[in-house]
Every structure is written in C-alpha cells, then in structure tokens.
Amino acid sequence: MHLTSQNVERLVEHFTKLPTIGRKTAHRLASYILKMPKEEVYALAEALVAVKDHVVTCSICCNIADIDPCPVCTSSKRDHSTICVVEEPNDVLALERTHEYKGVYHVLGGVISPLDGVGPNDLKIRELVARIAMGKSLSAQVMETQVGYGNKVPAVVEEVILAMNPTVEGDTTAFYIAQLLQPFGIRVTQIARGLPTGSALEYADESTLSRALEGRIRL
C-alpha cells in the first residue's frame, strides 16, 4: 500500500540523486514543491530541460555558454593575449566578480587527480595547447603573407595565468601545464597564495603562512 503519493516518492528519489541533498532534504523539497504555484514548478522543470537542450561548450575556451563561440571569446573589449586557466565555469564567475581581469579564459573541466581516475587527457589541456599553438602559427603566417584575416586571427598569447584551486591536485595540474607550455616561450604565472582578506594570522595554517611569507612583496 502506498501511504503517500507515488509521484511524490518518485520526485524524492530524483532529488536524492543530486549532490548535497539527502533523504530528509529531498522530502522537504518535495513538500515545498507540493505547495508551490503550478507555474513556478513548470518553470523549474522547463529550466532543467533547457539546460540540457541549449547549453553548449565554447569551442575556444571550453566554458559553458548559450552560443559558440561564447561572448567572452568573441568580445573586442577583452585582451585576447592573456588566458586565465581555471578548473570550472563557476571559477570564471568568481574572477569576473573582481572586475580586475580583462583577459580571456580557458576552462579545464577539472584537475588532474589520479585517485579519482582523472588524467590530463580527461581535461581540456590539449585544447589549451592547440589554442596557443594556433595563435602563434597563424599570426606568423599573417605577418609573412600580409593576408588580411580581420578579426579572425587567433591572438598571439603572451601570458597564461594558472588559477586552479589551492589544492594538491590544483598545484599538480598547474605544474603539468607550466611544463607543457615551456616550449612556447610565453609567460606562465600562477595566482598568489597567502592570507585571505579579513582572516587572522593567528589562526592561519602552516602551509598558508609559509606561502604568504614566500610570496611577500616589497611595499
């Protein structure tokens, strides 16, 4: 005998498959859905389907977008000679919130993590290297032949900023990419490690503090 609605139970099952949602939260969400206006639930369902139907990966930077190439990669207001390499699409949003960065991005889709079975080939590292190589060779051709490529010329990349998470995997990935880019003779940098703003030196862990000391700057 079904003491409650099978439809509700099915929704609970689906919710529990999502990360951070346990059985109790799933039940709570389902109860909330039951009380929500029909139109809002329909809109949520449509938003879910739309994400699967219309979201694409930008063929240049590998970020998620609604069109390919994405608006950042086609923008004339961005500095296409600087590529910031990040792990996930959300990292792009975090960097944009600083309003400090005017270059373009490259989204790896993760980090090298042998324990989780993620190797360099599972990430968009090959695409990054190809992107840099193409910019270099094509712009060389343009200079040789003087053929006008207009805006289509892939920019010559001058700097690659590695902005992976400050974890063992992030550092490994950064080191791997830095090695890989050495032949191109471009500047490869990594974002600074140190004390976060508003924190207390007293409670900082040893690793953070050593990195903060190492990376000290002259005032």
Added chain:
Amino acid sequence: MHLTSQNVERLVEHFTKLPTIGRKTAHRLASYILKMPKEEVYALAEALVAVKDHVVTCSICCNIADIDPCPVCTSSKRDHSTICVVEEPNDVLALERTHEYKGVYHVLGGVISPLDGVGPNDLKIRELVARIAMGKSLSAQVMETQVGYGNKVPAVVEEVILAMNPTVEGDTTAFYIAQLLQPFGIRVTQIARGLPTGSALEYADESTLSRALEGRIRL
C-alpha cells in the same frame, strides 16, 4: 555580456527559490545537472510536473495521494475507529515506519501559529471535526433505519490520537483540538513525551525530563 549560460543562470535562480538551497548550492546543483545524462534530467523534470499534475489531497484524511480517497482511507485492513492527527504528510510516513499503528490518519497541513499568521481555519481542523461528526450521525441513522450502507458507512471514531510535533505550536494545536472534540465524548489522547531511545539522561533538557517524570509508567 553573459559570461556563462543564461540557461544555467535561470536554473540557478529557480533552485535558490527552494528551501535549504542557497546560492552556492544552487550553482553546485546546476553544475551537476550539466554533467548528468540527459535522460535523468528529463526524468527529474517530468517528476516535478507529475507532482503538480497528478498529486491530490485525500478528501477524507487530507493526506497527499495519487487517488482520492487515499489507499489508507479505503483499506479494510485499517482500524477506522482510531484517527491519528499529524501535522504533515511526512509524519504519516514516520509513524508507518514503526509498524505499530493500524488506525487511520488525519493530516492538518501545519499547526496553529499566530506569529506566522496560521490560525485554526488555515488547517484541516474543520474537516477533522466534520469527519468525526459524520461518522457519529450516519452510523446512528443506520442503526435506526437498518438501511445497509455496506462499506460506505463512515466509521464511528472511538479515539483520536494527537501526534503533533513536541513544540509550543504543536501543544497549542493539540489543546485546541482536544477542546473542540470534547462534545463528542470520544477518547482524545496525545503521544508521550519523554527521553528518546539511546539518549543520555545527563544531557536531557529540563522540559523533556519533567515530561518524562510526569508521564512515568508502572512496570
């Protein structure tokens, strides 16, 4: 300029409207949805729509169900003379898990909470009273006229068990319902308050301990 997919942003907005889901969790869920197999996301969207389209409220016990009346209210294996009054549909599931209760239920849909603007008329209290009154008068008619109502006769309710949450609002609601049912002359009980199994007396709060002392039973 949209740095990420507008479709993804829309989904994030929808997720943040749900309880227990903040902006960060919403982003995490959206990222997960992006990586999920298309069929599973479609199934989730369908489950959401199905809940709004097919879930009904049982006209007898006010619990959620796929059919009206619900399987509990129409079951011949349940004791229809005992009604357990609970706040929400999930409470029915919790009680069923004990395998101890064989009666039927009545789901109030909340508790009296003046601070939240919830009064007795916002709950299914009127329906509970009508249910008890109807059982009483109809069975009286049957006894008078000897007309065979078959299974359709609403059962005479002999006991109402109040199983609201052990909160101020739950107690208020229980007290209110007990007062309301006094004219019917039926047994109205409340589930026991005391130390939960596996807890430590040492750490029990004063209220729990006083209620445990008050409700002590002879061995």
